[in-house]
Amino acid sequence: MHYWLMKSEPGDYSVDDLESDGVTHWDGVRNYQARNLMRDEMHVGDHVLFYHSNAKPPSVVGIAEVAREAYPDHTQFDPKDPHFDPKSDPDEPRWIMVDIRFVEKLPRPVGLPELKTYPELSGMVLLNRPRLSVQPVTEAEFEFIVARASDPAPE
DNA sequence: GCCAACGTTGGC
């Protein structure tokens, strides 16, 4: 069992969108490191923290789970799609995606400024490695954040 | 809207 954090801009695709869709394919990842993590490490049933980037404040807002393991991301072959990749060979697709299933919204969003205040999270990839849209979290980090979401919001 | 971090591209 692995744990993950996946970023999405809420204007693009929010946790509410995921809730109404139930399951969605996580297309558009065009970063090799993120791709390799999804392709090699992500398994059905893995738990995912759903994170709103470019929000005020950026926040962990929900929980999802991996519903399907890596398969080709069809948007790479669509010239009209913003994620079109003319160099990707259909016989050997360069980019893959996974399916994510909605589990729950957190009782309250846990914002980035708050996350930074917890020594327990000082090693989080989120706080140390900018610009990685799919990233691993430890089980302890996952459980800690979910527990904080049941606490009252700090001042 | 700005810009720092950093990944990718392509000329050489």
Added chain:
DNA sequence: GCCAACGTTGGC
């Protein structure tokens, strides 16, 4: 294979 130019992410 180096590295400058360029593009993107994402916090602020």
